[in-house]
Amino acid sequence: MARTSPFARRGHGRTRGPGRGLGRSRGDRRWGEQPLGSGQRPPTSLVVALVMACASLMVLDTQAGDSSPVEPVRRAVGEVVGPAESAVATAVRPVSVVPQWFRSQSSLRADVDALESENAALRSEVRTAGYDRNRLAELEGLTSSARDLGHALVPARVVGFGPSQSFTGTVTIDAGSSSGLGPDMTVVNDDGLVGRVLRVTSTTATVLLVVDSGSTVGARVGESMEMGFLRGRGDAGEGGDLDLELVDAAETPAKDDTVVTWGSRDDAPYAAGIPIGRVTAVYESLRESTKRVVVEPFVDVGSLDVVGVVVPSGTESDRGLVEADGSLR
Amino acid sequence: MSGVRVLAAAAAVLVAALLQVSVLSQVSWQGVVPNLVLLVVVAAGLVRGASFAMVLGLAAGLLLDLAPPADHVAGRWALALVLVGLVAGQVNREARTSAGAVVATVAVCSLLGTTVFALTGALLGDPITSVASVLGVVGLALLLDVLLTPLVLPPLMAMFRRLEPARVVAWQR
Numbered sequence: 032m033a034r035t036s037p038f039a040r041r042g043h044g045r046t047r048g049p050g051r052g053l054g055r056s057r058g059d060r061r062w063g064e065q066p067l068g069s070g071q072r073p074p075t076s077l078v079v080a081l082v083m084a085c086a087s088l089m090v091l092d093t094q095a096g097d098s099s100p101v102e103p104v105r106r107a108v109g110e111v112v113g114p115a116e117s118a119v120a121t122a123v124r125p126v127s128v129v130p131q132w133f134r135s136q137s138s139l140r141a142d143v144d145a146l147e148s149e150n151a152a153l154r155s156e157v158r159t160a161g162y163d164r165n166r167l168a169e170l171e172g173l174t175s176s177a178r179d180l181g182h183a184l185v186p187a188r189v190v191g192f193g194p195s196q197s198f199t200g201t202v203t204i205d206a207g208s209s210s211g212l213g214p215d216m217t218v219v220n221d222d223g224l225v226g227r228v229l230r231v232t233s234t235t236a237t238v239l240l241v242v243d244s245g246s247t248v249g250a251r252v253g254e255s256m257e258m259g260f261l262r263g264r265g266d267a268g269e270g271g272d273l274d275l276e277l278v279d280a281a282e283t284p285a286k287d288d289t290v291v292t293w294g295s296r297d298d299a300p301y302a303a304g305i306p307i308g309r310v311t312a313v314y315e316s317l318r319e320s321t322k323r324v325v326v327e328p329f330v331d332v333g334s335l336d337v338v339g340v341v342v343p344s345g346t347e348s349d350r351g352l353v354e355a356d357g358s359l360r
Numbered sequence: 361m362s363g364v365r366v367l368a369a370a371a372a373v374l375v376a377a378l379l380q381v382s383v384l385s386q387v388s389w390q391g392v393v394p395n396l397v398l399l400v401v402v403a404a405g406l407v408r409g410a411s412f413a414m415v416l417g418l419a420a421g422l423l424l425d426l427a428p429p430a431d432h433v434a435g436r437w438a439l440a441l442v443l444v445g446l447v448a449g450q451v452n453r454e455a456r457t458s459a460g461a462v463v464a465t466v467a468v469c470s471l472l473g474t475t476v477f478a479l480t481g482a483l484l485g486d487p488i489t490s491v492a493s494v495l496g497v498v499g500l501a502l503l504l505d506v507l508l509t510p511l512v513l514p515p516l517m518a519m520f521r522r523l524e525p526a527r528v529v530a531w532q533r
Contacts, residue, residue, distance in 0.1 A: 088435030192385035
């Protein structure tokens with residue numbers, strides 16, 4: 032309480048200032064017996080100005096759509112903050128992967144089990160596998176992904192996650208236009224489809240994950256070739272499922288059917304034939320004659336690290352490119 | 361001195377934003393991370409009053425809105441954090457140094473900030489998933505913010521207090 036005395040003196044010394052009158056007239060009502068508290072009320076004009084500024088910015092950004100005047104500002108901020116995110120992520124990576132080990136314990140165990148059955152001799156090595164070994168395995172996985180897809184991949188690492196508080200599923204990766212990336216390119220990892228590139232700066236890119244509620248992917252059920260649209264639910268945390276809406280509502284996919292991308296012209300935004308996930312449940316509503324198909328993505332978006340961006344073969348890039356034949360260039 | 365103050369506040373916000381996106385996300389709980397930027401704005405409000413905290417909230421919110429990997433409509437976090445600054449700055453000076461009041465302020469501000477952000481999204485026609493999942497995120501964010509308060513708020517408040525000018529008037533003019 033001794034702290035209040037300097038404030039009290041300071042408060043009494045404040046005789047002028049634009050917000051003074053407003054502050055006092057309101058403050059008297061609520062804090063009548065504490066004149067020193069009255070100075071805390073901000074001028075109403077400031078409150079109104081700041082709130083209006085935010086509101087008009089929102090309207091501006093919403094109305095203008097893709098040609099939003101905010102877009103160049105986003106890029107400029109990204110040019111500065113993106114490399115900083117990369118630097119911070121790189122600096123803390125050796126420490127920050129430790130909790131990830133614990134978190135992905137169950138998935139790691141599944142991997143190890145599979146390896147055990149395949150090759151008993153590898154068992155001890157896998158158990159003692161260090162961080163770098165996992166990394167190498169992921170890169171090797173990417174190499175085989177490139178071979179399967181028939182495209183070149185630019186390898187990149189995730190350096191920033193959008194928090195769930197923002198209700199969007201987006202991540203920053205540490206490759207940008209100088210590595211040959213551009214908007215609407217497909218992002219994969221060795222498990223399957225991750226998402227697509229939204230915008231790039233020279234050294235970083237923002238990726239929209241398939242689990243985002245704004246993400247729609249043209250998809251095809253692998254077994255029956257039925258087509259449909261996959262929408263994210265926005266549960267960006269662990270185990271975010273996707274909803275598949277089939278074009279032909281009469282068809283019913285079987286459980287565990289694999290869903291792959293349907294692909295677009297010039298591979299933008301999604302290249303064809305990339306595995307997305309598997310069907311886990313089908314809900315049918317007879318009254319509305321609609322079907323809701325739940326798809327569990329192969330990719331665990333909670334623990335993304337090494338990803339690959341699908342680029343046309345032969346793209347100029349400032350980093351090693353995984354070519355379609357699996358070679359590094 | 362004024363330049364130093366602005367620089368220190370800007371640095372605090374930038375460091376908080378970077379930690380939030382690149383470091384804390386590694387240990388996130390269902391994707392929810394402690395909202396460090398919000399804590400910086402609350403600390404500024406408690407020490408320096410509403411006007412300063414609101415301006416800082418605007419700047420910090422714009423950073424969250426524009427820096428990658430953000431992809432929502434710009435201005436949403438800015439509005440949320442301006443209101444957080446407003447509320448944090450209204451806390452009675454008598455109560456400001458008590459730990460209970462600080463924690464209560466953080467709780468109210470976290471609730472307010474995340475809720476305002478979600479509501480603006482609903483107003484602007486963002487595909488909101490479900491009320492239940494939004495409430496879950498709001499509650500989890502509140503819990504994490506409160507848990508981090510004892511670690512983060514004291515040093516932040518000490519920093520803002522040390523940088524407090526002899527005349528607060530200079531800022532509001």
